[in-house]
Amino acid sequence: xxxxxxxxxxxxxxxxxxxxxxxxxxxxxxxxxxxxxxxxxxxxxxxxxxxxxxxxxxxxxxxxxxxxxxxxxxxxxxxxxxxxxxxxxxxxxxxxxxxxxxxxxxxxxxxxxxxxxxxxxxxxxxxxxxxxxxxxxxxxxxxxxxxxxxxxxxxxxxxxxxxxxxxxxxxxxxxxxxxxxxxxxx
Amino acid sequence: xxxxxxxxxxxxxxxxxxxxxxxxxxxxxxxxxxxxxxxxxxxxxxxxxxxxxxxxxxxxxxxxxxxxxxxxxxxxxxxxxxxxxxxxxxxxxxxxxxxxxxxxxxxxxxxxxxxxxxxxxxxxxxxxxxxxxxxxxxxxxxxxxxxxxxxxxxxxxxxxxxxxxxxxxxxxxxxxxxxxxxxxxxxxxxxxxxxxxxxxxxxxxxxxxxxxxxxxxxxxxxxxxxxxxxxxxxxxxxxxxxxxxxxxxxxxxxxxxxxxxxxxxxxxxxxxxxxxxxxxxxxxxxxxxxxxxxxxxxxxxxxxxxxxxxx
Ligand code: SF4
Numbered sequence: 001x002x003x004x005x006x007x008x009x010x011x012x013x014x015x016x017x018x019x020x021x022x023x024x025x026x027x028x029x030x031x032x033x034x035x036x037x038x039x040x041x042x043x044x045x046x047x048x049x050x051x052x053x054x055x056x057x058x059x060x061x062x063x064x065x066x067x068x069x070x071x072x073x074x075x076x077x078x079x080x081x082x083x084x085x086x087x088x089x090x091x092x093x094x095x096x097x098x099x100x101x102x103x104x105x106x107x108x109x110x111x112x113x114x115x116x117x118x119x120x121x122x123x124x125x126x127x128x129x130x131x132x133x134x135x136x137x138x139x140x141x142x143x144x145x146x147x148x149x150x151x152x153x154x155x156x157x158x159x160x161x162x163x164x165x166x167x168x169x170x171x172x173x174x175x176x177x178x179x180x181x182x183x184x185x186x
Numbered sequence: 187x188x189x190x191x192x193x194x195x196x197x198x199x200x201x202x203x204x205x206x207x208x209x210x211x212x213x214x215x216x217x218x219x220x221x222x223x224x225x226x227x228x229x230x231x232x233x234x235x236x237x238x239x240x241x242x243x244x245x246x247x248x249x250x251x252x253x254x255x256x257x258x259x260x261x262x263x264x265x266x267x268x269x270x271x272x273x274x275x276x277x278x279x280x281x282x283x284x285x286x287x288x289x290x291x292x293x294x295x296x297x298x299x300x301x302x303x304x305x306x307x308x309x310x311x312x313x314x315x316x317x318x319x320x321x322x323x324x325x326x327x328x329x330x331x332x333x334x335x336x337x338x339x340x341x342x343x344x345x346x347x348x349x350x351x352x353x354x355x356x357x358x359x360x361x362x363x364x365x366x367x368x369x370x371x372x373x374x375x376x377x378x379x380x381x382x383x384x385x386x387x388x389x390x391x392x393x394x395x396x397x398x399x400x401x402x403x404x405x406x407x408x409x410x411x412x413x414x415x416x417x418x419x420x421x422x423x424x425x426x427x428x429x430x431x432x433x434x435x436x437x438x439x440x441x442x443x444x445x446x447x448x449x450x451x452x453x454x455x456x457x458x459x460x461x462x463x464x465x466x467x468x469x470x471x472x473x474x475x476x477x478x479x480x481x482x483x484x485x486x487x488x489x490x491x492x493x494x495x496x497x
Contacts, residue, residue, distance in 0.1 A: 022247075035316065062268045062307045073305065074259075074268035079350045079383040102350075103383035103442060124248050124441050125350070125385035126474040127255040128268040147318030148308055162247055164443060175382065178444050182378055182436045 004159065008053025009097035011117035017165050019172030023121060024161035025098065028139070028154065031059045033078055035150040037086035039143055041093070046142050046152060051094035055157075058083055058101030059131075060149025063138065070138040072155065076128030077102040080120065088112040100163050104175030110167050121163035122175075134160040207288035213488045214296035214342065214480065215303065217496060218273065221344055221478045222265045222304045225256065226492040228413045229389075229475055232450050236387060245445035252440065252473060263304075267385075267474045270306040271346040273297045273322060274329040276410065280337030284484055289340065290330060297328040309349070340482040343410050351472035354380040354388075357398040357405075360464045369394070369466035370429065376468060377433055382442030385472035387450045389413070390429065393467045394456035401457075401467035408453040409469040410477050412492060415453055422454040429454075440473070450475075 003017065007027030017023065030051065032040065040046060061075035080101030083090075087099070088108045097118055099105075102125035113119060123131060139154040166174045225233070237249035259266035275293045279286050300306060301322050310324040311317065322328070329347075354376045360368050373392060381388055391409025395401040417423040430452040439445020450473065459465065471477070478493050490496040 020244075060268065060307065062265060062270070062305060064305055074265040074270075074307075076268050078269070079353070081383055102385065122441060122443065124251040124255075126267040126472060127251045129258040129262060129264045129266060130251055130255040132264070132268075133258065147311075147320065150318070162251065164244065164441075175442060178442070179378070179382070182438070185436060186374060186378065 005098070007055055009055065010053060011097065014097045014117045014119055015169045017119050017168050018170070019165050019168045019174040021165045022161065023098075023163045023165060024159045025055055025100075025163065026158050026160070027055070027156070029055045029057050029100075029157045029160065031057045031061060031153040031155065033058065033060050033150050034082055034086075035146045036143060036152045037083055037090060039146070040152075041086060041089055045093070049142065049152075049154070051096050053095065053097045055098040055100065056096050057155070058099065061132070061153060063148060063153070070141075072132045072135045072138060074128040075132045075135060076126050077123045077131075079103050080105050084109060091116055091118050100160075104173070104179065105167060107176075110171070110173050110176075113167050113169050114171055117169050119165050119169055120167040121165050123161070123163050131160070134158055207285050207292045209486045210285060210288060210292040210340075210482065211295040211299070213482070214292060215299040217478060217480045217490065217493075218296055218300035218344060218346075219304050220493060220496055221346055221476045222270050222300070222306060223259045223263050224266065224493070224495070225474065226477055227494050228492060229450060230256065232413060233387075233473060236447055236450070239446055242445065244443050245439045248440035248443065248445070265304055265306065266476075267348065268307055269348040269350065270304065270309070271348045271476070272309055272327050272329060273300070273306070274331070274345040274347050276331045276333070276343040276345070278333045278335055278341040278343075280339045281334050282338035282484070283340045283482075284338070285340070285486070293328060293330055293342070297322065306346075338484040342480050344478050344480065345410055346476040348472060348474070351384050351470060351475065353384050354470045355405075355468055357402045357465065357467035359398050360466065362459070362462065362464050365464045366425075369464065370425075372466065373429060373468050374432060377448070377470070378436060381438055381448070381470070384470055385474060386438045386442055386448055387440060387473050388448065389450045389471040389475050390433070390452045391469040391471075392425065392429065392452070392454040393469075394454070394459065395465050396458065396460035396463050397465050398467065401465040402469070404455040404457060405467035405469040408455040409471050411453045413451040413453075417454060419456055422456050426452045426454045
């Protein structure tokens with residue numbers, strides 16, 4: 001199935017998505033990587049940012065600043081598995097609905113996705129210019145002191161995809177399934 | 187024994203002239219800029235072939251996205267992947283190259299210029315404080331490796347080394363009893379475990395030697411070779427073929443979501459081992475392996491064997 005989602009994404013919609021579906025996202029998307037997650041959890045959130053129903057992008061973009069205007073030059077996904085240590089708590093605390101990254105995530109995230117209604121999806125890794133073309137605007141940045149890749153960028157996106165649903169909110173986990181098939185072959 | 191005072195300077199590595207050779211620096215900067223936005227010819231060709239070989243919808247869509255991304259990046263002159271890596275320069279200088287003392291300063295200048303021109307992403311992070319240096323400069327960045335060879339030209343292999351793409355890499359010192367079988371098993375396990383995070387399809391470089399450092403160095407050389415390199419040793423060629431077939435059999439596919447193949451290529455370089463050790467190392471590259479070879483002759487005429495569009 002193919003879905004075109006608008007943010008914030010309500011939980012009823014989230015629970016409809018199945019591992020293997022393709023989604024495209026329009027609205028607000030925020031980026032966070034390791035350091036950003038760590039700070040978010042340590043400080044109990046980011047001031048003025050409500051992530052309920054939001055879309056989180058595992059990404060450390062290249063942003064160019066010219067004449068006071070910020071443009072996203074290149075912004076493909078980063079390895080989601082690195083964020084496994086933060087994500088269950090992050091999902092629980094924020095109520096986010098969709099996570100986009102690359103590669104799979106762990107079972108702890110899977111369980112929390114079912115509990116709170118969240119999905120993890122995969123955007124084709126390395127396709128950073130294609131991704132940047134779907135990002136219409138940089139709305140702002142938080143924690144810039146963490147450095148360009150690790151800062152929290154608030155982005156406005158249009159039809160951001162194809163994102164393949166990997167972990168759904170009803171117990172499906174595409175990458176886990178594929179990996180165990182492969183393991184059986186070795 | 188005390189070294190006589192006037193001889194001591196010889197123990198300190200030469201630091202070059204410190205002069206910035208504008209021709210080398212600017213050609214090299216242009217080359218790094220090109221590398222960030224386009225792939226080497228052999229990798230591009232292989233990816234297009236792999237795309238045609240796919241039958242499932244998911245894998246086809248993924249390849250379409252990759253190839254479209256390559257077109258956009260080239261056209262807009264934007265980094266094809268946002269992870270423009272740690273800039274690495276593997277220098278092979280002819281002992282008779284007239285500007286050999288200028289090379290290191292030119293490389294650093296080129297890396298700094300390309301950083302601003304492309305722009306590249308700042309990726310140099312202090313291992314203790316976690317602080318990003320903000321300009322890709324720091325100890326060992328740009329990473330520069332030197333080799334002096336007979337001749338009067340200069341060849342530099344440039345590699346924008348991504349983080350995710352390096353993830354499955356490892357080196358291990360095995361016992362001879364464990365030897366080749368264990369080495370193969372470890373390589374397959376690592377690629378299976380972490381390959382999906384390294385933006386497959388992948389390139390694998392395998393090195394074998396007497397110690398971890400030698401095996402690791404050879405594995406990186408193997409990774410950065412042209413895909414269709416003739417491997418010097420029959421054993422290397424056989425091992426490369428066996429790993430290629432086995433890894434492809436795992437059908438990791440683009441993005442790890444399944445597909446007919448897993449690997450763009452596998453290259454192996456072996457040195458001797460020690461009677462008591464069997465060291466093996468793996469270096470990996472993603473589908474966006476931004477490797478390029480640039481050559482200067484002694485008149486500083488420039489060319490690239492793997493980027494036909496570099497003029
Ligand atoms: S693995 Fe390669 S393509 Fe993927 S994000 Fe890293 S550098 Fe880019």
